[in-house]
Amino acid sequence: MRNANPNSNLNEENLDPTSFEEAFTEERFTFRCHLNGKAISTEIPPSRRLLDVIREDLALTGTKRSCEIGRCGACMVLVDGRPVNSCLVMAYQCSGAEITTIEGLSEAGLHPVQRAFLEEGGFQCGYCTPGMVISVVALLDENPHPTQVEVEEALSGNICRCTGYGGILRAVNKAIGG
Numbered sequence: 196m197r198n199a200n201p202n203s204n205l206n207e208e209n210l211d212p213t214s215f216e217e218a219f220t221e222e223r224f225t226f227r228c229h230l231n232g233k234a235i236s237t238e239i240p241p242s243r244r245l246l247d248v249i250r251e252d253l254a255l256t257g258t259k260r261s262c263e264i265g266r267c268g269a270c271m272v273l274v275d276g277r278p279v280n281s282c283l284v285m286a287y288q289c290s291g292a293e294i295t296t297i298e299g300l301s302e303a304g305l306h307p308v309q310r311a312f313l314e315e316g317g318f319q320c321g322y323c324t325p326g327m328v329i330s331v332v333a334l335l336d337e338n339p340h341p342t343q344v345e346v347e348e349a350l351s352g353n354i355c356r357c358t359g360y361g362g363i364l365r366a367v368n369k370a371i372g373g
Contacts, residue, residue: 223241224240224241224287226286226290228291229293230249231255231294231296231298235253237252237253239252239286241287244283244284245272245282245285245286245289245294246258246260246270246281249272249294255296255298257296257297257325258271258272258281259322259326262282265283265352266352267323268280268327268330268354269322269326269353271325271326271353272294272296273293273329273333274289274294276293276336277333278330278333280352295329296329297329300332307370308328308332308366311369312328312366314369315362315365315366316358316365317365319358323353323354323356327355330352330353331350334349335371340371346367
């Protein structure tokens with residue numbers, strides 16, 4: 196086999212299919228956490244993002260994939276009660292954590308924030324809604340009576356491309372009780 200690049204170290208000897216497979220076989224580790232209140236243990240490569248584990252390995256698709264750079268909030272989950280962009284976090288960083296996805300909020304029926312979003316039209320296409328709801332739940336868990344400025348700050352990491360935010364803010368105010 197002739198090498199097209201004279202500066203390359205590739206040759207017939209190091210293109211053996213076995214060595215190729217070995218070169219691209221990634222080490223695995225046991226990822227353990229509590230996801231939506233249930234103990235989870237799964238073998239994954241250490242290079243897996245939390246978003247990929249949630250959506251692909253655990254088949255929970257409520258957490259959305261969108262920008263993949265932490266700007267839109269569609270992939271928001273709670274990690275130990277704090278909102279986190281799951282596209283920016285490696286799964287191994289969450290080992291041992293309590294992780295809550297949008298599915299985990301509604302296991303015993305609709306969460307009050309979800310109900311408020313439904314009743315106040317806090318969504319159109321619905322793609323941003325899981326991340327918005329997660330962010331609002333985190334805010335209200337920390338501060339049950341936030342000011343409008345605090346609400347806007349809590350939602351500043353979430354982008355909605357459809358609604359203009361009127362319905363979202365009405366939903367948040369309804370969830371607050373005002």
